[in-house]
Amino acid sequence: MGIRLANDELEQDGARRPAGLPSPVEILQALIRFNTTNPPGEEAACIMYIRQLLEDAGIETRIEAFDPARPNLLARMRGSGEAPPLLLYGHVDVVGVDKQAWSRDPFGGDIEGGFVWGRGSLDMKGGVAMLVSAFLRAHVRKLPLRGDLILAIVSDEEAGGEYGASFLVERHADYFADVKYALGEFGGFAFHALGKTFYPIMVAEKQICWLKATIRGDGGHGSMGKPGSDCMAQLGNMLQSLRRNKLPIRVTPAARLMIEGMAAALPLLPALLLRGLMRPRMSGLILKLLGKKGGTFAPLLRNTVSATVVRGGEKINVHPSEIMVELDGRTLPGVTPQQFMDELRRIAINDSIGLEVLRHDPCAAAPDMGMFGLLSDVLKEADKEAVPVPMLLPGGTDGRLFARLGIQTYGFLPMPLPEDMQFTKLIHAADERIPVEAIGFGTDAIYRVLERYGAQPLSSDG
16 A cells, blocks of 8 residues: 655655645644634634644635634635636534543644544544645645645534534635535545455535424423323323334435445445345345444435434423424435425324424535546555445535535545544544554545646546
8 A cells, every 4th residue: 555655755754745844744733732622612723823834835825704713714726727626625623522531632642553642633633634734735846736726724613614614605605616626524534344445435415404393282280190291201202203213215326326336346245235225125124134334324325313402391390381302313415304304204203293494404416426536546546455435424514514605525535544443433532543644645645636636527427
């Protein structure tokens, strides 16, 4: 495994860099040492560190902020205009570490055992270090760009993006005019299955569809036993129904691309089993046969809902007459809020319970695969064992917000990972860490994309 390297590159801590620039590893260590836990975020010092790196290299930057304590950094390098502008973006806020048992300082950025340790090393300060390093390298080497290259480092992704990507999309859309494609999170990490090394590249993500369920019933004094219409009983029934009943299977274009991509690399029997997931009459049984591995595919084939917040009752001696439950709904691309609520009505929530949409962040029903071939080629050259596959992400990223401007995001932060490393279980968890080697690998892969972007026509059908 390895990427071709230019002769003028130096090696430091396993990462590659042109002379005069800090290595991607050094940048990551510095980023981790800024405590940008969201809430409250307070990303300003971290953003200004990146700004200083860029300006020291002679790159002009601008800051746009809804709140000065939570700024967003923008920078642009001009291209020849042969291709549309390409956007690189990432966030520097992180989730908290309270009540987690870390074996090292979560904001220390220590290197030990071949890993950089710290909150955000995977989500996503490691990715930001790669993107910023590739951007700097392109500037220092005077890379001939076929399209403008835009870097956006944002705040507030972990809490919805109000101060970050959402603010930029709503207030500064003109800065992203004509952008068709973007590189960001979440994808490019290696995972190993049946002797293959897959590199999933995110091409789509599930939609946020948050709901509020309102349960009403008879109130009354607590000493008088259960009222005729008991809110608590209705609540219990609803929660049990949500737990027991699965929403129907839906095979979206993004899920089909992912499953077909994996199946094409597998032996006949595993491939047949995987393709069976796309047959609704068989998929339920196959998911059970796959056991824990089936848990990876299940949310990619159906809408999901989780009850996360309950509000009701004011006094211990009074039956509540109203209970409100907030539901974290994640719907497949192209599914409308009404279709989602209709599904819930059929299997778990009766008509007497009110349903209201709190937030819906839509995304396109099918991804634009125009850059997938380029990204795939770069990965296969970097790692001869790589099997790049499209990925539908069950969670959400800032990609859904940039999608409002017609921008297709590819989750592309390439990381070769050890076979025994449980990547997804380390994100947001104690002892989050990233292999030192992965940071240099990802930086080089992103830079190769910048070198080739626009050299061949980009088509929406991939």
